[in-house]
Amino acid sequence: MKIKFDTIxxxxxxxxNNSYFHTFINKKSLAVGVIFLKPGENDTQEPHDxxxxxxxxxxxxxxxxxxxxxxxxxxxxxxxxKDVPHHFYGNTKNLSVLYFFGGSDx
Numbered sequence: 001m002k003i004k005f006d007t008i009x010x011x012x013x014x015x016x017n018n019s020y021f022h023t024f025i026n027k028k029s030l031a032v033g034v035i036f037l038k039p040g041e042n043d044t045q046e047p048h049d050x051x052x053x054x055x056x057x058x059x060x061x062x063x064x065x066x067x068x069x070x071x072x073x074x075x076x077x078x079x080x081x082k083d084v085p086h087h088f089y090g091n092t093k094n095l096s097v098l099y100f101f102g103g104s105d106x
Contacts, residue, residue, distance in 0.1 A: 007057070010034045011096055021045075023105040031105035035088070035097040037061075043087040050103030054078045057098055061091030 010022050014036040020043070023033035031050075037043060037059075054063065056076045062069045063078055065086045070078065072088075072095075080086045082102075088095060 005032075007034055007098060011036050011057075021099075026105050028104055029102075031099075031101035031103065033099055033105065035095070035099060037088055037091055037095040037097075039092050039094070043089060045087055047083045047085050048080075048101060048105075050082050050101045052080045052082075052102070053100040054080065055098040055100075057096040059091050059093045059095030059097075061088055061093075061095050063088050 005024055010024055011034050014020060014022055014034065020037050020041060021033055021035045023031050025032040034057075035043070054077065056072050056074055058074050061072055063072050063086065064070075065078070065080055066084055072078070088097070
């Protein structure tokens with residue numbers, strides 16, 4: 001079982017890829033991954049089946065949760081409950097985010 005993970009490696013792969021997210025741990029009780037959004041790139045995620053934590057690694061913009069928008073910045077943490085609509089938008093710099101699901105990413 002893999003124990004150590006390099007988020008910079010995964011973010012660099014996303015910068016060259018068509019996808020903007022990558023889940024690198026996906027277990028029944030936990031999923032972890034990274035998001036990389038270029039300025040103007042759309043976050044198309046749908047509500048998830050489990051609670052989620054976002055840790056902002058770098059960048060700026062907003063996180064809309066239900067009908068409320070939060071201005072995000074580096075090193076902040078956000079909680080999004082399961083089944084709640086949410087998405088990132090409005091970033092003028094590259095946005096890098098680490099995410100944790102309280103269940104699998106399915």
